[in-house]
Amino acid sequence: MNTAEQRSDTSGTKALIALVVAVFGYALMQTVVVPALKLLETRLHATPTTSAWILTAFLLSSAVATPLLGRLGDQFGRRKVTLAVLAVYAIGMAGAAAAQNIGQLIAARAVQGCALALVPLAMGILREALPVRRLPFAMGLVSGVVGAGGGAGLIVGGLLADHFSWRYLFVLGAVLALVSLLLAALWVPADQHTARGGLDWPGAVLLAGSLVAILLGLAKGPSWGWSSASVLGLFAVGVILGVALIAVERPRSDALLDIGELSDRPMLLTHAAAFLFGAGSYFFYLALPLYAQLEPDATGVGFGSTITVAGLLMLPGMLAVVPTSMAVGRIATMLGPRWPLAGGWALFVSGSLLFVLVHDRMWQHAVFYTIVGAGAGLVMGSLPKLIAENVPLARTGTANGINNIARTVGSAVGTALAAAVIGSGLTSDATFSTLFWLAAGAAAAGVVAALFTARHEPATSRAEQPVARVAS
Numbered sequence: 154m155n156t157a158e159q160r161s162d163t164s165g166t167k168a169l170i171a172l173v174v175a176v177f178g179y180a181l182m183q184t185v186v187v188p189a190l191k192l193l194e195t196r197l198h199a200t201p202t203t204s205a206w207i208l209t210a211f212l213l214s215s216a217v218a219t220p221l222l223g224r225l226g227d228q229f230g231r232r233k234v235t236l237a238v239l240a241v242y243a244i245g246m247a248g249a250a251a252a253q254n255i256g257q258l259i260a261a262r263a264v265q266g267c268a269l270a271l272v273p274l275a276m277g278i279l280r281e282a283l284p285v286r287r288l289p290f291a292m293g294l295v296s297g298v299v300g301a302g303g304g305a306g307l308i309v310g311g312l313l314a315d316h317f318s319w320r321y322l323f324v325l326g327a328v329l330a331l332v333s334l335l336l337a338a339l340w341v342p343a344d345q346h347t348a349r350g351g352l353d354w355p356g357a358v359l360l361a362g363s364l365v366a367i368l369l370g371l372a373k374g375p376s377w378g379w380s381s382a383s384v385l386g387l388f389a390v391g392v393i394l395g396v397a398l399i400a401v402e403r404p405r406s407d408a409l410l411d412i413g414e415l416s417d418r419p420m421l422l423t424h425a426a427a428f429l430f431g432a433g434s435y436f437f438y439l440a441l442p443l444y445a446q447l448e449p450d451a452t453g454v455g456f457g458s459t460i461t462v463a464g465l466l467m468l469p470g471m472l473a474v475v476p477t478s479m480a481v482g483r484i485a486t487m488l489g490p491r492w493p494l495a496g497g498w499a500l501f502v503s504g505s506l507l508f509v510l511v512h513d514r515m516w517q518h519a520v521f522y523t524i525v526g527a528g529a530g531l532v533m534g535s536l537p538k539l540i541a542e543n544v545p546l547a548r549t550g551t552a553n554g555i556n557n558i559a560r561t562v563g564s565a566v567g568t569a570l571a572a573a574v575i576g577s578g579l580t581s582d583a584t585f586s587t588l589f590w591l592a593a594g595a596a597a598a599g600v601v602a603a604l605f606t607a608r609h610e611p612a613t614s615r616a617e618q619p620v621a622r623v624a625s
Contacts, residue, residue, distance in 0.1 A: 165283040167340035169291050172275040173298050174336055175239060178329035179268040180302025182246070183211070185310040185322050186262075188442065188460045192314050199255040206259045208568075209372045214266025216368055216561045217361040222270035223277075223554030224409050228352065230344040231277045234270070235337055242268040243330035250323035265326075269561070272299060273553030276537045281345050289482020292541065293534035297478025300533050303434075304471030304526070307442060308464035315461050356409035359398040364558065366391035371565040375572040410555065411548065420552070422602045423539045424559040426494060429602065430532050431563025432570070433501060433595035437525060439571040440588040441467055441518060454582045456515055466518045470526030477530030481538060484531075490539060491606050497531025498599035500524055505593035509586055525592075532599070539606050567595075 186193065186207055194204040226234040245264030252258035272295070279291045313321045370387035377384050402408040415421055445463035447455025458466070477497070484493040504524035511517055536556055544552040574587050 164340075164342060165279075165287065165291075168278060168282040168342060169294070171333070171336035171340040172271075172278060173295060174329075175235070175271050175333035176275055176295055177298045177302045178326065178333050179242070179271050180299045181306045181309060181329070182265065182268070182322075182326040184303045184306035184438065185313075185326070187438065188307055188310040188464065189314040189319050189322060192319055193255075193258070196319060197252075197255040197258065203255055203259075205372070207255075207262055209369075210259045210263040211266045212372070212561060212565060213365055213368055214263040215269035216266075216364040216558050218267045219270045219273065219557055219561075220360060220409055220551065220554045221357045222267065223273040223551045224352065224357075226270075226274045226277060227548060227551050231274045232337070232341045232343055235274045235278070235341060236334065238267050238270050238274070239330055239334040239337060243327055243334060246323050246327035246330055250320045250327060261323075268330075269557055270554065272557050273551070276541070276553045278341060278344075280541060282342055288541065289485065289538055290479055292537045293478040293481040294475070296481075296533035296537055297475035297530050300434075300474035300478070300526070300529050301471045303438075304467055304474070307438070308461070308468060308471075311442075311460035311462075311464040315459055353402075353405060353407060353409040356398060356402050356405070359394050359401060360410060363391045363394035363398060364562070366394065368562065368565050371562075371569040374569050375576055379573075409551065411551075415555075417543070419539070419606050420543050422606045423536060423543070424556055426498075426532065426599050426602045426606065427536055427556045427559040428563035428566075429595045429599045430529070430536075431560035431565075432567035433505075433563075433592045433599070434529065435564045435567030436571055436588045436592040436595070437467075437522065439568065439575070440585055441522065443575070444512070444585055445515075445518070454513070454585065466515060467522055469519050470522035470524075470529075473523050473526035474530035474533065477527045478534035481531060481534035485535075485538065490535070490542060491603055493531045494535035494539070494606060495600055495603035497528040497533075497535060498596050498603055500528030500531065501596035502528075502593050502600065504528065505589050505596055508589040509593065512585060512589070513582075528596070535603075567591075 190204055190207065193199070193207060197204075222234055222238060242265055245261050245267075248261035248264065249258055252261055275295050276292060279288060279295070283291050309325070310322060313319070313325070366387045370384045370391065373387075374384050398410060399412055402410045403412045415424070442460070442463040444454060445456045445458040445466055446460065448457045449455050450457075456462075481493040484496070504521050507517075507521040507524065512521070537553060540552050540556060570591060571588055574584055574591070
């Protein structure tokens with residue numbers, strides 16, 4: 154390796170560190186409020202319906218902002234947009250820490266939702282900053298950090314909720330955002346390539362409207378009733394706006410949503426896999442902490458654990474995410490790009506079925522969720538790698554943004570289904586078995602989808618050829 158290559162490699166490593174820190178901060182704060190929802194409801198004198206918007210506002214703004222910010226990054230420079238997102242994210246965290254009522258906190262959480270765009274922006278930056286040989290490892294690491302950070306948020310949130318003020322949840326987030334902003338300003342390189350074309354405002358408005366209507370319907374379905382006129386009306390508006398979006402985007406050369414890309418089977422099933430992963434993950438995010446905290450004497454199920462212990466039972470699974478994500482590149486080189494994804498889903502199915510069979514001991518939760526976490530790492534590491542193979546460099550941010558939206562919508566579906574199941578029988582052991590069956594079903598569908606996510610090309614050329622082509 155000559156001196157210039159060494160400098161490039163060092164620069165790429167620094168960029169990777171900065172992006173990992175930024176993505177971890179986002180992933181941590183995505184779930185850190187989940188264990189503290191009941192506490193926030195009490196301290197801010199809110200109803201359960203109102204406090205649920207602490208999560209819903211973040212989810213809605215994430216889905217709306219991510220594709221637009223990913224497209225802005227592709228067109229005007231991912232480094233610039235990343236710095237802007239981190240600055241706004243820090244402001245949102247500071248606003249949440251200083252909130253005096255539930256309305257202010259919900260508004261601050263809506264501002265924080267822009268940080269989901271850090272994931273697709275990071276994938277685009279890495280494709281330019283790193284040599285092809287290091288790209289699978291880097292993308293796997295960033296993907297693994299998303300999963301590990303989301304799980305770590307449940308643990309950190311429990312610790313802070315149990316022992317400190319709820320405001321420290323957001324003080325921590327503000328500190329992480331400022332550190333990330335500094336590292337990104339120092340180490341993330343300027344863009345070498347940008348996409349042509351203008352900003353697709355009609356597409357952005359229609360996509361945002363469709364997502365808001367559908368996600369709001371999913372969020373309110375358990376409380377308003379799935380057959381209520383309001384929920385059905387929201388779903389109808391979402392579908393109508395979605396159809397209008399397809400009609401508007403199809404003839405555009407600079408469309409925010411590439412209809413041809415979505416009609417391409419490998420890309421469509423890659424997005425479907427992200428949707429299934431979002432749903433399957435949230436079945437566990439909601440089921441496992443709840444089960445651990447239930448009092449067995451009162452309900453017949455549960456461990457009577459604190460919030461902190463409930464989170465710690467999930468820790469082994471979260472730790473398993475990162476190494477398996479980083480192994481995706483090597484597995485894909487040996488077996489082909491679809492097999493890490495299929496193998497990850499197979500592990501996810503296995504862990505879910507073990508939970509169905511037995512789940513009344515703490516060790517079972519720790520061990521079985523480690524299997525699920527290992528599978529989740531392979532799934533998360535595979536998705537950006539498949540996208541990098543199937544889209545040109547100029548659309549990396551946008552395509553990863555759509556993939557993250559698919560996962561966000563899946564998370565909303567998983568949350569709504571879990572809420573409906575839990576609401577129908579909180580004290581029943583069968584309630585949790587049903588959630589684990591749902592997770593197994595989502596993962597089984599993921600196995601099928603994974604088999605069709607890669608193109609039929611020789612294994613020796615599939616893994617790196619598209620990336621190498623756009624970089625040359």
